[in-house]
Amino acid sequence: MRAALLIGAALIAGQAFAQSPPWHNLGRAATQAEVKAWDIDVRPDFKGLPQGAGSVALGERVWEAQCASCHGSFGESNEVFTPIVGGTTKADIERGRVKNLELGSTFPQKTTLMKVATVSTLWDYINRAMPWNAPKSLKPDEVYGVLAYILSLAEVVPTDFTLSDQNIAEVQKRMPNRNGMVFHEPLWKANGQGDVKNVACMKDCPVETTIRSFLPDFARDAHGNIQEQNRVIGPVRGADTSKPAPTVPLGSAPAPVPVVVAAAKPAAGDVKPLLAANSCTACHGMTQKIVGPAFSDIAVKHKGNAGLESYLAIKIREGGVGVFGAVPMPPQPQLSAIEATAIARWIAAGAK
Amino acid sequence: MPPHLNDVIGRVLPAPENHLSAEKLELARKARRSFMGRALAMGAGVAASSAVATRAVAADGEEAILKLPPHTTGLGQSVATDGYGKPSQWEANLQRRQSPGLTRVPQASVSFTPLQGLFGIITPSGLHFERHHQGWWDIDPSKHRLMVNGLVKRERVFTMDDLMRLPSVSRIHFIECGANSAPEWGNVALPAVQYTHGMVSCCEFTGVLLSTLLEMCGYDKKNGKFVLAEGADGSSMTRTIDIDRAMDDCLVAWAMNGEMLRPENGYPLRLVVPGVQGVSWVKYLRRLEVGDQKYAAKDEAVHYIDHMPDGTHRQYTGIQECKSVITTPSGSQTLLDKGYYNVTGLAWSGRGTVKRVDVSVDGGRNWRTARLEGPVLPKALTRFNIDWVWDGKPAVLQSRAIDSTGYVQPKINQLRAVRGTRSVYHQNAIQSWRVAENGEVSNVQVF
Numbered sequence: 001m002r003a004a005l006l007i008g009a010a011l012i013a014g015q016a017f018a019q020s021p022p023w024h025n026l027g028r029a030a031t032q033a034e035v036k037a038w039d040i041d042v043r044p045d046f047k048g049l050p051q052g053a054g055s056v057a058l059g060e061r062v063w064e065a066q067c068a069s070c071h072g073s074f075g076e077s078n079e080v081f082t083p084i085v086g087g088t089t090k091a092d093i094e095r096g097r098v099k100n101l102e103l104g105s106t107f108p109q110k111t112t113l114m115k116v117a118t119v120s121t122l123w124d125y126i127n128r129a130m131p132w133n134a135p136k137s138l139k140p141d142e143v144y145g146v147l148a149y150i151l152s153l154a155e156v157v158p159t160d161f162t163l164s165d166q167n168i169a170e171v172q173k174r175m176p177n178r179n180g181m182v183f184h185e186p187l188w189k190a191n192g193q194g195d196v197k198n199v200a201c202m203k204d205c206p207v208e209t210t211i212r213s214f215l216p217d218f219a220r221d222a223h224g225n226i227q228e229q230n231r232v233i234g235p236v237r238g239a240d241t242s243k244p245a246p247t248v249p250l251g252s253a254p255a256p257v258p259v260v261v262a263a264a265k266p267a268a269g270d271v272k273p274l275l276a277a278n279s280c281t282a283c284h285g286m287t288q289k290i291v292g293p294a295f296s297d298i299a300v301k302h303k304g305n306a307g308l309e310s311y312l313a314i315k316i317r318e319g320g321v322g323v324f325g326a327v328p329m330p331p332q333p334q335l336s337a338i339e340a341t342a343i344a345r346w347i348a349a350g351a352k
Numbered sequence: 353m354p355p356h357l358n359d360v361i362g363r364v365l366p367a368p369e370n371h372l373s374a375e376k377l378e379l380a381r382k383a384r385r386s387f388m389g390r391a392l393a394m395g396a397g398v399a400a401s402s403a404v405a406t407r408a409v410a411a412d413g414e415e416a417i418l419k420l421p422p423h424t425t426g427l428g429q430s431v432a433t434d435g436y437g438k439p440s441q442w443e444a445n446l447q448r449r450q451s452p453g454l455t456r457v458p459q460a461s462v463s464f465t466p467l468q469g470l471f472g473i474i475t476p477s478g479l480h481f482e483r484h485h486q487g488w489w490d491i492d493p494s495k496h497r498l499m500v501n502g503l504v505k506r507e508r509v510f511t512m513d514d515l516m517r518l519p520s521v522s523r524i525h526f527i528e529c530g531a532n533s534a535p536e537w538g539n540v541a542l543p544a545v546q547y548t549h550g551m552v553s554c555c556e557f558t559g560v561l562l563s564t565l566l567e568m569c570g571y572d573k574k575n576g577k578f579v580l581a582e583g584a585d586g587s588s589m590t591r592t593i594d595i596d597r598a599m600d601d602c603l604v605a606w607a608m609n610g611e612m613l614r615p616e617n618g619y620p621l622r623l624v625v626p627g628v629q630g631v632s633w634v635k636y637l638r639r640l641e642v643g644d645q646k647y648a649a650k651d652e653a654v655h656y657i658d659h660m661p662d663g664t665h666r667q668y669t670g671i672q673e674c675k676s677v678i679t680t681p682s683g684s685q686t687l688l689d690k691g692y693y694n695v696t697g698l699a700w701s702g703r704g705t706v707k708r709v710d711v712s713v714d715g716g717r718n719w720r721t722a723r724l725e726g727p728v729l730p731k732a733l734t735r736f737n738i739d740w741v742w743d744g745k746p747a748v749l750q751s752r753a754i755d756s757t758g759y760v761q762p763k764i765n766q767l768r769a770v771r772g773t774r775s776v777y778h779q780n781a782i783q784s785w786r787v788a789e790n791g792e793v794s795n796v797q798v799f
Contacts, residue, residue, distance in 0.1 A: 023518050024568055027510040034509060035501050038639050041580055041590060044648045080456055102663035103772075110774075115657070115665060118648045125650040128588045129486060135586040180664055181657070187669035187778075190597060190627055190703060194673050196770045198760040200710060200719075200752065207716045211748075211786065213539040213797040222452060223543050226684035228445055231469045235693055236685040238445075238468075239792050241543070250687060250744060250791035260444055276458050 040136075042124040046168060049123065053164035054145025056152045062142050063149050066131040069283060069291055069330050075153050076111075079291050080283065084112040085153040088176040093156060096179035113154045117181040119172045122147055133279065133330060220245070225259075232258035271346045274339055278332060286351070293324040295351035302348070312344035313337065439476075445469075448479055451547050454535075459487035462529065464550030467679045467698065472725075473524070473733040475553035477609045482616045483529055483551070483630060485651075486586035491636060493612075493620035496584070498604070502641035505570030512620055516606060518560040523603065523626070524732045526700045528552040528672045530629030530656045533779040536764075540795045545682035548783065548795060552700070554733035557624045559605030562598050566642065571595075576642040580649075581623045584638035590649035591632040592668070593625060595642075601626050601731075604637060626731040627702030628670045629777070631656055661772035672702035674761050675780035676709055676736070676753035687791040690744040695722075696737045701755035706734040708754045713740055715748035715784065715798045716763070722751070730756075747787040748798060765799040 042048040064073065071077050075085035087100045087107045098114045100107040107114075116122060127143045129135045138146065148163035156174050157163065163171065172178065186192030221241045223229075230238030237258070239245070246253045275281050283291040284298075293301075301323070302308050317340045319331035332340070412418065439446075448463035455461040463482040465475055482488070493512045501507040529551035535541035542548045566579070579598045583589040593602065603624040606612060613619040618635030625632045631651050646652075646668065658666040676699035681687055695713075699706045705728060710719040722738035736751065753761045764781035786796040 021568075023564075026514045026517055027508040027568070030499050030501060030507040030509045034499065035507055038499055038582075039501055039641065040588070041582065041641065041647055041649070043643070043645060045645065081460075097663065099663075101659065101665075101774075103661055110659070112654055116654050117665075117667075118653055121648050121650055121653040124590075128590070129586060129650075132486070135486065135588070177665075181653070181667045182660075182664045184658075184666045184669060187658075187666065187671055187673075188594065190600070190671060192671065192703075193757070194759045196762045196767050198752075198762040198766055200708075200754055200760050202710070202719045205717050205719070208799045209715075210798075211796045212799055214786070215540050215543055215795055219543070223449075223547060223684075224452075226544055229447070229449065229466065229468075229544065229546065230445055230685060232442060232445065234680075236681050236687055236793075238544075239684045239686045241684060245788075245792050246790040249789040250690065253790070255688070260442055279457055279459055281458070 040124075040128055042120045042127070044118045044120045046120055046165070049120070049165050049168065050140045051165050052140035052144050053162050053166075054141045054143065054148055055162040056145070056148045056157070056159050058142065059145030059147065059149030059152075062138070062146050065328060066134075066138075066330060067146065069327055070132055073327070075150055077291075078109065082111070083109060084150060086111045087114045088154050090155065092176035093174050096175070096177070098177045098180060101177070101180065113150070113156075113176060115177060115180075117175060117178050119147070119151075119168060119175055122150065123168070131330065133332065133334065217244070228259055228261040232260055271343050274343060278335060278339075280332075280343070283329070291327060292329055295347055297324075299347050299349075299351040308348040309341065309344045312347055313340040316340045316343055443469075446479065448482065449546060449550075451535075451542065460485055462531075462551060464546045465553050466546045467550055467552070467677070468545050468682055468685065470679070471735075473554050473698070473727070473729075473735050474609065475555055477555070477611060477614050477617070480553040480555065480608070480614065480617055481529070481551045484585075484616075485589055488616050489585055489636065490615040491584065491620060496620050496636075496638070498621060498637060499639045500565060500569045500642075501639065502580075502643050503572035503576040504566070504642050505572075506568075508569050510565075512606065515560055515604065515621070518564060520558055520560055521603065522556050522558040522607075523601070523624070524554065524556045524727075524729050525624060525626040526552055526554040526672075526731060526733045527624075527630045527633055528675075528700070528702075530631055530670065530672070530777040533675075533781070533783075534776045536781075536795075536797075537768075537775055537779050538773055540797055542683075543795060544684040545677060545679050545783075548683065549677045551630070552698075552733070554700075555608045556610065557603055557605040558607035558610075559603040559621075559624065562602035562604055562623070562640075563600075565604060565640070566598060569642075571642045575644045578643050578646055580639075580641040580643060580647050581632070581634040581637060582639040582641070583618075583634045584636040588638075589631070589634050589651065590647060591634055592646045592649065592652060593623075593628075593632060597625060597628065604640075625670075627672060629656065629672055632670055656777050658771055658778060659774040659776070661774075669778060672700070673778070673780045674701035674703065674706070674753050674755040674757075674759050675699070676706075676751040676761055677783045678711070678749050678751045678785060681749070681787065681793045682785055683793055683795040685793045687742060687787065687793070690742050693740045693742055694737050695740045695749065696735065697751050698733045699724075699736055699751070699753035700731070700733050701753065701757075701759070702731060703759065704756035705730045706753055707756050709734075709736040710752045710754075711736075711738045711740075712750045712752070713747045716750055716782070719752065742787065744789060746789060748796065749785045749787065749793075750782050752782050763799060764797055 070080040071084055076083045088098055092098045100114060126146055144163045148161055151157045152159050225242045227238040227240040285294045287294050287296045317332055317335055319329045321328035446466045446469040450463055465479050465481040496512055498510045532551035533548055577595050579593040581591050581593055605624045606621055613622060621637045623634045623637050658669050678695055678697035680696050699709045709722045711722050712719045722736040725735040728734050761782055767781045784796050784798050785793050787793050
């Protein structure tokens with residue numbers, strides 16, 4: 001009888017799995033086209049890599065138009081992001097380990113190519129996240145080309161090289177730090193063991209009597225006035241770091257006066273939040289050149305030009321090159337015409 | 353009181369009163385006047401007996417007491433004036449803040465939680481630290497989709513409606529950026545606990561267990577060893593999650609602290625990977641792929657790696673090991689007076705539960721065990737408190753946490769002896785705060 005009931009229950013469940021939970025059918029099947037649209041990752045064994053090819057020359061053209069403004073013409077710029085190229089040698093390519101990562105190196109910075117072990121990582125990241133302001137806009141051949149150009153700058157491939165899905169595995173064998181990554185499982189598993197040991201000594205523990213490191217006086221206000229970053233009530237106050245520290249013991253000087261600083265609201269017509277939100281300030285300083293010219297320099301250069309507002313509004317949205325040198329300004333299509341005009345009006349009025 | 357008066361006022365006076373006849377209204381007025389008179393007389397007695405001064409005040413008392421302020425003598429704001437409430441205007445100093453010069457592009461930047469001003473273990477949603485890799489978005493939840501693909505029997509797409517119908521759980525966990533405290537690997541670099549430790553937050557997350565989704569989709573139990581989590585932002589942040597982690601306590605979460613996630617924290621959907629560095633808690637989660645090998649995505653092959661003294665890089669070292677920090681008093685704060693302080697701070701471990709926190713006020717020579725305040729939860733911030741009477745002399749405050757695995761939070765020199773000084777990530781050393789005679793607290797390193 002019991003067996004008969006169970007069979008009956010299974011029949012009622014029909015095609016569904018007999019032991020499935022009641023929420024089993026929520027959601028729907030993904031279509032092949034949907035999986036293809038989103039499954040863009042490329043693994044170290046190159047699973048997921050699309051067919052295609054791109055030469056160093058193609059890559060250089062794409063680079064100059066879309067990448068150089070942040071990374072510099074040779075991938076060595078440290079202005080906006082840390083350098084991609086630099087610090088690797090032919091000997092590193094032979095050995096698969098980067099000498100400049102070892103103790104005693106005086107090379108100032110760790111570049112991407114010094115660290116990365118797998119060429120698939122670079123292909124994947126350029127394809128999914130670059131260029132910065134328009135991710136996923138490069139075609140596969142352009143990704144191959146840009147990667148070929150980067151690798152040629154580090155002499156991993158020759159300057160007449162064409163990188164493709166067919167030869168990328170060979171390139172992997174020349175990655176300068178391909179043997180530089182190690183896997184330490186205890187720090188990957190939640191139930192692993194730490195690699196650094198301390199013991200919980202409670203009394204008369206061995207310690208040095210000197211202070212090894214402290215913040216220098218000139219850095220006192222590097223993070224603003226800490227008094228304005230603490231509550232105005234409670235057991236402590238923020239120190240007034242806009243002034244030198246008191247030199248007398250507590251109680252000899254007047255007590256600090258509480259200060260509440262409300263978050264600043266942008267003034268009407270203030271374009272600075274717009275500049276920050278669209279990364280304009282990553283490349284243009286208010287009064288100093290960064291990658292591109294200072295806003296104040298743009299205002300000075302075009303002073304008195306008729307129709308300056310509309311000229312600048314177009315430049316902002318469409319990009320350009322040549323007015324201030326060879327580094328191009330990438331297009332900013334994400335800005336609406338109204339936003340671009342607001343910025344243009346502000347620059348035309350002197351960028352103040 | 354005449355018996356019929358009960359009909360008029362009862363125990364609770366009905367209001368508005370104009371439903372009463374003129375005659376009954378007059379009876380009620382008389383009754384109320386006599387009651388108010390008695391109440392006022394009692395109030396005056398209380399005020400006279402509570403005038404106990406704790407610090408020097410003028411002979412007749414403090415103005416804050418003697419002069420009735422507008423909030424006592426005027427009409428206040430009406431209900432729901434602010435449909436979604438904000439903190440008091442007097443709390444405006446506590447804000448998420450950036451560290452100047454740390455990053456050059458605001459879309460690939462971080463903001464720090466003001467740990468110096470928080471209580472308990474829950475981080476207010478609006479003060480949860482931020483880390484964006486290509487800028488944040490406020491995504492229309494009706495158009496957001498989650499796809500599960502790869503080594504599964506049924507590749508599926510879920511809407512937010514589908515996900516929120518599934519059986520959900522709520523868990524309190526900390527999230528810490530792998531680079532929290534990173535600038536201090538070499539030397540002291542930052543003035544205040546907001547900047548040294550503020551890339552940690554702790555919230556109640558609500559969502560569906562990742563294991564529920566993977567089982568619904570029939571993941572390959574033999575070959576499915578890893579899960580790739582991918583976001584829907586420009587960077588499409590990708591991270592490899594170990595299948596054991598994925599099937600343990602990971603959540604696909606839509607809520608934080610009882611409300612939907614904030615956009616800066618991944619609205620409408622993010623992954624929660626308890627105990628593991630924040631970069632793995634992929635925001636704007638759009639895809640989960642089950643695979644048979646690790647993916648070596650950019651942020652696990654170029655960043656979030658540990659630079660060892662022999663020049664190698666340790667990859668996939670995401671567990672946030674046991675750590676603690678004193679938040680009051682802490683760097684760039686100044687003590688108001690000598691005498692008693694409740695020294696308080698936070699401890700956490702990605703491997704389990706905080707078992708004990710010890711505190712030293714003499715730079716690590718002698719230690720006392722602090723009080724752990726409840727709740728003490730696995731992979732969550734734990735609040736500790738300890739009594740301290742400051743004698744006005746220089747002191748160095750430290751806290752040292754021990755977790756359920758017996759791991760003892762190391763000193764910075766012990767960490768460096770194993771991992772060198774060129775690492776960036778996973779700095780969980782004991783923090784030292786020096787209290788000077790002038791009452792100011794500063795960030796120092798002692799061995």
